[in-house]
Amino acid sequence: MAEYGVFDVIGPIMIGPSSSHTAGAARIGRIAREILGTDFIRVIFYLHGSFAKTYKGHGTDKALVAGILGMGPSDENLRNSFELAKKQGISFEFIETDLGYYHPNTVKIVFKSKDNNDSYIIGSSIGGGSILISDINGNKVEFTGDYPTLLVKYHDQKGMIARISTILANNDINIATMKVSRENNIATMVIETDSPIEGNIVDEIEKIEGIIYIKGINPIMR
């Protein structure tokens, strides 16, 4: 039986009309910005399932754009996000598509930089404003954005998990969940923690030999 708190049932405070199609969409947009950075001039949203069918009436489009501009799901400027994006010189496009076997409320967000570099994430809004990020630039991942999250990619070798978790433990950070997957000898690790991961800790882990990529992501507020 899941535990519920008072503000799980009287909350969240959010911009309507739908916790899954609006609040969740804003959070996916926001986490895309956290992961992919702010160096983008154009964004393409590939909308899948119910997102593709009802995005206009639910304001999913406005919520997604608000998210990539850094707004959270209770920001009253959400409905003005198209104008705000234009002011910042960011163009965007929505394409209805079929991404395959994904949750009905799924979006693939592609960031295009000035020099035409593409990067993307795939995220699903799984109900009540909860989200699940499942792909970052082709790397299969699985995390919710509810916790501080550490993404690490490295050349697989013995002892890597121990070395990374030791650094976290030495900095008094408790691991909530950890998932590791591997493809062609490259491992992808997703760690959700109970307390924030400061930049110096990320720097320390980055120094371990064999690390290809590391990124700390702040929790995305509800």
Add this chain to the structure above:
Amino acid sequence: MFNKAEDMLKLCTKKNKRISEIVIEKEIIMNKISRDDLLDKMKNVLHIMKESSNAALDKEIISVSGLTGGDAKKLEEYRKSSNPLSGDIIVSAMARALSTSEVNASMGKIVAAPTAGSSGIIPSALLTVKDKLNLSDEQVIMGLFTAAGIGEIIAKNATVSGAEGGCQAECGSAAAMAAGAIVEMAGGSPEASFHAASFALVNILGLVCDPIGGLVEYPCALRNAYGVINALISADLALAGVKSLVPFDEVVEAMYKVGKMMPEPLRETALGGLAATPTGENIKRRLSH
């Protein structure tokens, strides 16, 4: 801690406390939060609820899709200028519930209670009773904790999601939470609160979730207006001493099972009920172009 109404009622008796106090004590322990911070957080919730349930009373608010809106204002004007058949308090409560639903559909700020689609019911019920009984904000805040306690029990043992359990799980849960809360606000016992919450669920057991075009608009707003009335009459029944033959925990289980038996077209997929009428289908086509 409490998982069921039965646990809650035992705690209320043992500690000689109201439901709201038991919920506050649990929340303080569970989330390691001070009582003052917790009450402040709920005060902010009440503030947003007040704004959303008033915003569309004197100003026409239209949804993002353009499909619905302006009805809260119509009701409020009717209430002021006519002699409503069902009485002033009923029409005023419906107008307030519609107001929050219209704010929600226009991408305004609301508190999901327990969901965005059913967000009009609890604010309207509690604020209507506040006015009727001249209560303070502090008393309404206590009512919100009572509502939350009942909502937690439903969420733990059943569901508050329309996609899982139909509208009975969303607007039914909201009405049950509201009914229990206003009974406590009116001085009723914890037992009476759960009788009221039971009535609210019993009254709409089996109600389907069939939003036209898949949007949280029609019939959602109407069912919020109906939901607050359901809460008010359920509370009156309980305050008059009427008892629910089936205990709340069993009513919740029945609601859950009915939801599980509901075919998928009737669970927020926009494939059945009003959504599948010729008019519903036409609107859906129009909206997707």
